[in-house]
Amino acid sequence: MVQREGRAERRxxxxxxxxxxxxxxxxxxxxxxxxxxxxxxxxxxxVIAAAEEISFTPNQLARSLVExxxxxxxxxxSDLEGRFVLPIxxxxxxAFGAGRVDxxxxxxxxxxxxxxxxxxxxxxxxxxxxIVVGRQTDPRPSLGxxxxxxxxxxxxxxxxxSDLSLTPDNxxxxxxxxxxxxxxxxxxxxxxxxxxxxxxxxxxxxxxLGALDDAGLELVGEVMYSEWSEHWGRDAAAMLLTKHxxxxxxxxxxxxxxxxxxxxxxDLRRAVPDDVVVIGFDNWEILATNxxxxxxxxxxxxxxxxRTAAQRIFEAIDGEVTEQGIHYQPVRLVIRGxxxxxx
Amino acid sequence: MVQREGRAERRxxxxxxxxxxxxxxxxxxxxxxxxxxxxxxxxxxxVIAAAEEISFTPNQLARSLVExxxxxxxxxxSDLEGRFVLPIxxxxxxAFGAGRVDxxxxxxxxxxxxxxxxxxxxxxxxxxxxIVVGRQTDPRPSLGxxxxxxxxxxxxxxxxxSDLSLTPDNxxxxxxxxxxxxxxxxxxxxxxxxxxxxxxxxxxxxxxLGALDDAGLELVGEVMYSEWSEHWGRDAAAMLLTKHxxxxxxxxxxxxxxxxxxxxxxDLRRAVPDDVVVIGFDNWEILATNxxxxxxxxxxxxxxxxRTAAQRIFEAIDGEVTEQGIHYQPVRLVIRGxxxxxx
DNA sequence: AAACTTTCCGAAACCGCTTTCGGTCAGAGT
DNA sequence: ACTCTGACCGAAAGCGGTTTCGGAAAGTTT
Numbered sequence: 180m181v182q183r184e185g186r187a188e189r190r191x192x193x194x195x196x197x198x199x200x201x202x203x204x205x206x207x208x209x210x211x212x213x214x215x216x217x218x219x220x221x222x223x224x225x226v227i228a229a230a231e232e233i234s235f236t237p238n239q240l241a242r243s244l245v246e247x248x249x250x251x252x253x254x255x256x257s258d259l260e261g262r263f264v265l266p267i268x269x270x271x272x273x274a275f276g277a278g279r280v281d282x283x284x285x286x287x288x289x290x291x292x293x294x295x296x297x298x299x300x301x302x303x304x305x306x307x308x309x310i311v312v313g314r315q316t317d318p319r320p321s322l323g324x325x326x327x328x329x330x331x332x333x334x335x336x337x338x339x340x341s342d343l344s345l346t347p348d349n350x351x352x353x354x355x356x357x358x359x360x361x362x363x364x365x366x367x368x369x370x371x372x373x374x375x376x377x378x379x380x381x382x383x384x385x386x387x388l389g390a391l392d393d394a395g396l397e398l399v400g401e402v403m404y405s406e407w408s409e410h411w412g413r414d415a416a417a418m419l420l421t422k423h424x425x426x427x428x429x430x431x432x433x434x435x436x437x438x439x440x441x442x443x444x445x446d447l448r449r450a451v452p453d454d455v456v457v458i459g460f461d462n463w464e465i466l467a468t469n470x471x472x473x474x475x476x477x478x479x480x481x482x483x484x485x486r487t488a489a490q491r492i493f494e495a496i497d498g499e500v501t502e503q504g505i506h507y508q509p510v511r512l513v514i515r516g517x518x519x520x521x522x
Numbered sequence: 523m524v525q526r527e528g529r530a531e532r533r534x535x536x537x538x539x540x541x542x543x544x545x546x547x548x549x550x551x552x553x554x555x556x557x558x559x560x561x562x563x564x565x566x567x568x569v570i571a572a573a574e575e576i577s578f579t580p581n582q583l584a585r586s587l588v589e590x591x592x593x594x595x596x597x598x599x600s601d602l603e604g605r606f607v608l609p610i611x612x613x614x615x616x617a618f619g620a621g622r623v624d625x626x627x628x629x630x631x632x633x634x635x636x637x638x639x640x641x642x643x644x645x646x647x648x649x650x651x652x653i654v655v656g657r658q659t660d661p662r663p664s665l666g667x668x669x670x671x672x673x674x675x676x677x678x679x680x681x682x683x684s685d686l687s688l689t690p691d692n693x694x695x696x697x698x699x700x701x702x703x704x705x706x707x708x709x710x711x712x713x714x715x716x717x718x719x720x721x722x723x724x725x726x727x728x729x730x731l732g733a734l735d736d737a738g739l740e741l742v743g744e745v746m747y748s749e750w751s752e753h754w755g756r757d758a759a760a761m762l763l764t765k766h767x768x769x770x771x772x773x774x775x776x777x778x779x780x781x782x783x784x785x786x787x788x789d790l791r792r793a794v795p796d797d798v799v800v801i802g803f804d805n806w807e808i809l810a811t812n813x814x815x816x817x818x819x820x821x822x823x824x825x826x827x828x829r830t831a832a833q834r835i836f837e838a839i840d841g842e843v844t845e846q847g848i849h850y851q852p853v854r855l856v857i858r859g860x861x862x863x864x865x
Numbered sequence: 866a867a868a869c870t871t872t873c874c875g876a877a878a879c880c881g882c883t884t885t886c887g888g889t890c891a892g893a894g895t
Numbered sequence: 896a897c898t899c900t901g902a903c904c905g906a907a908a909g910c911g912g913t914t915t916c917g918g919a920a921a922g923t924t925t
Contacts, residue, residue, distance in 0.1 A: 195912095206913080244882090265629070283627070303582040304582050304583070304594075305583055550903085562902080
């Protein structure tokens with residue numbers, strides 16, 4: 180029988196090669212390399228040396244097959260931009276790091292068919308768990324409960340309350356924004372939001388209004404809803420300031436909007452933060468740190484979200500009773516020049 | 523022997539379950555599901571039906587083990603931002619899509635140790651190939667030639683010429699920028715670059731200067747080198763315009779810089795594009811489309827890069843002779859409002 | 866010195882699948 | 896009626912590991 184040439188068949192070393200070289204049996208070699216106790220120190224050394232000499236790389240496929248776990252979790256995202264999924268990936272890798280688990284990232288690009296396909300690919304590869312990341316905080320369809328592995332939804336919660344979802348606490352974020360502006364001595368506060376159809380937009384507004392109410396203040400003007408863009412931030416700010424020149428603080432639904440608002444303020448020769456303070460949402464570094472002045476904003480702690488998701492997956496794998504429902508994770512105020520005067 | 527409870531051991535269906543249910547042997551079931559010809563149509567139908575009934579999901583681990591290929595490639599990146607790696611991932615997935623290959627993404631975060639670790643993880647999982655993505659176009663250390671799988675370097679080329687690297691043609695990009703400004707009727711062109719220590723910065727400048735030379739023009743002022751930031755773009759533009767008020771076109775080393783430059787032009791009440799045209803580099807959508815006016819820029823065709831990388835991996839897997847060296851991939855001019863007057 | 870432990874090792878089963886290869890059996894050829 | 900083909904199917908041998916379990920050798924007790 181002719182060996183098919185073509186594929187660069189540089190045969191990789193196998194455990195029996197190691198065993199043979201060390202003069203022990205397959206079983207002993209395995210035990211030696213896995214740190215099992217039933218093997219004499221001298222033997223173990225011999226095996227390890229042999230393995231190194233032929234640069235043996237254990238075949239995880241074989242191992243996974245028998246152990247019935249792959250030490251791999253799937254990260255199924257539809258966030259093509261990557262601004263949410265990458266921090267989450269990093270957080271998850273950190274949390275898994277200790278357990279030598281790796282993360283398999285699939286990008287469904289917001290396409291249900293592709294998502295189905297990738298889900299299937301993950302299941303066929305027998306991942307131990309799946310983290311689903313959406314690109315907005317609106318509820319998304321559940322993957323269902325027939326899955327043989329634990330699933331955690333991050334950022335976009337599942338629409339099925341018996342799934343476990345982790346999502347940033349937008350309401351708290353909105354509240355935090357307003358409280359910060361008040362702490363900055365402002366009382367004539369306006370709000371430029373994004374697309375009203377987003378839960379995130381509404382939740383943030385709700386939190387903000389709550390905080391204003393608690394402080395006995397009223398919003399200046401109406402909440403301005405439109406789209407999540409710098410363009411809208413500019414236009415909305417212009418409209419607001421024309422109608423309500425007394426405004427001394429603007430809460431924005433996103434960093435993009437905030438940048439637009441700051442742009443307009445600059446055009447209008449209103450100093451930030453002296454005359455008007457501005458706060459954004461997301462802490463999208465590239466936007467927040469490059470604006471003039473740098474943008475105070477709310478960080479949704481994506482990395483932490485990823486870490487927590489990983490832990491929940493772990494717990495579920497280990498058979499602990501799985502939690503359910505939407506868990507709102509704390510957000511964090513990041514103070515920069517747009518609210519606090521730089522010295 | 524007590525079955526270990528704990529892990530949600532919902533036993534997943536196996537091929538023998540299918541075989542049994544369909545009343546055929548394991549071998550026949552396998553053949554039926556894989557579309558092999560040595561099985562009668564009726565039998566095949568029976569097997570397929572059985573598989574569906576118990577929602578059989580083939581175990582790729584087992585399959586990979588025997589086929590000696592995983593239909594998985596690793597994407598090893600150090601681009602935490604994700605602005606390069608995600609388009610590349612998408613391109614690669616597209617190219618592989620047909621062959622039902624999936625991509626395993628690992629983020630080394632620019633850390634050599636982590637990179638080593640992930641590389642090992644990929645090899646243990648027996649990926650069929652590896653795509654290495656850097657976050658800048660400077661050469662990076664090769665992973666070496668001892669690897670049992672094909673490797674393609676993307677964006678950041680390998681420092682070993684016998685590796686295959688795909689990187690955008692920054693020189694052509696620089697040239698394209700200048701040619702476009704000239705086509706816009708400009709002749710007093712300045713250049714704001716980024717960090718001089720980056721090959722990308724120097725290559726782009728080189729291309730630009732070449733194009734100027736070909737047109738019989740001279741650069742206005744010196745090439746300004748500093749950092750890749752909006753801040754620098756603002757400052758550099760201010761300096762340039764003070765010293766050389768005649769400038770009617772600015773080539774920028776990145777979109778960030780270009781945004782800064784546009785900002786300054788706005789402050790100075792110089793109209794873009796009427797008085798001065800500006801061109802960036804990268805086509806980083808979030809920056810380019812939100813500036814006032816939107817930014818004309820050079821797109822490095824990352825997605826195409828990913829697709830090509832995937833194809834090269836395929837070829838190498840199939841045993842075709844592998845190419846070597848650094849291949850400079852074409853870039854593309856994206857025209858927006860900062861160079862062409864909007865109607 | 867006999868009996869009993871303990872320590873260390875290896876044969877073999879198994880994980881879930883693919884593939885080879887020999888066997889059955891129906892229909893075709895003569 | 897009898898061989899000869901094919902077409903179809905299944906037993907069994909792996910793929911590269913882990914793990915069980917029995918046994919040999921060495922050390923401990925009496």
